[in-house]
Amino acid sequence: MRITLKTTSNTSIIPFNYQQKMIGTIHKWIGNNEIHDKISLYSFSWLHGGKLVKDKGFDFPEGAIFFISFYENKYLKILIDTILSDSEMFCGLEVKDITIEKQPVFRKEPLVFRLASPVFIKRNIDGNNKFFFYTDEESSVLMTETLRHKMQIAGLPDDETLKVEFDLSYPVKQVKMVTIHGIKNKASMCPVIIHGTPESKLFAWTVGAGNNSGAGFGGLI
Template identity: 35%
Template sequence: MRLQLYLTADELLPFDHLSVLKGAFHRWLGHDDDLHDGLSLYSLSWLRGGQGSRGGLRFRDGAHWSISAHDPRIIHALVSGVVREAGLGQGLRVRDARLLSPPPFQDGEQWFRVLSPVFVKYLAPEAKLGAAADHFTYENLRTDELLTQTLRRKLCQAGLDDTGAAVRFDRDYVGAKTKLFRYKQVQCRASQCPVIVTGTAEQIRFAWCVGVGDSTGLGCGALE
């Protein structure tokens, strides 16, 4: 299920604002230990509708924000949280909200645009303690294997069959590019590139809800 939020933005929003979105998400949900354990079975998009200017983003016509989750109870809890507190911080405030059901997917392959760049990180098993993970982009063929591994782990965590599920970048897409973003002073390189999810209708629907790649709970890898 997906919660589509329409926001007003009264202030210049800093480029480095993902922590504001994540903070609002967790305030609305309230304290939930189960939600923080294991992989994120939900995904947050980036804000849409902004224009870059010196020092940040301006949303003259408002912003769109998508939050999706495998468990519909998360979405319903978010709605209750928005009713209690419509403000996110940094001049952002919810003015309208809509609930969206997953599209009627079919078995096979499904092409998706991304609502936020896909982040893939890899730390070799032999890496020393404290070593930084490598950030892989669509240009590296190894990313398809890592994307597939992450989706299958999430399927297993949700108690679903992971057999045959796979994810790969659409490297034939002409507009594919990499995107540098920062989260809490850490610079990350991600891919603004469509993906193709292969699997059963249930597995594809699951990917639409939870996103692909790493850090979907921070705003990466949300699917349109």
């Protein structure tokens, strides 16, 4: 289940590294809940519709648009109820409209998903964190591994045809630096191609691709 939210215009410039503010806002809306200690079966996009303010951040004179998706609908219902009573976000943004999106119907054929936020891939190797990008051959295996693990946690049947890979034909792919709570993370801004059953594609559309979807990475459109 996915909702799209539209906001009022901001009253102060939104900083480049606003993602931690997004995380804090969503956690506020969800409230004290066991979901914070689980692997994220949800995803959310970055803010869209803004203008770059050179060397300062972003401005959203017409308001911002973003989405939040949850595999377990009960959490999204909690979120909606809370937003209706506490619509405030940050930098003057307030939710003014909530739309429940109709779930797409997918086919068996491989499908390209555009990104609403970059894909983050990280593994701990010999005690050190290693980031993987669209340039790394291992990335497809790791993204597939992560999505399959989330499907297992959700109780979904195994999909032997499942495969997630970057669309390397995308002409403006890039690696982005994202700082959250002072920690610098590198992620890939490059669409992904997902092979698998329609149910697997719908699950990926909901929970995102790669790691840390609960921190605003890997949102799929």
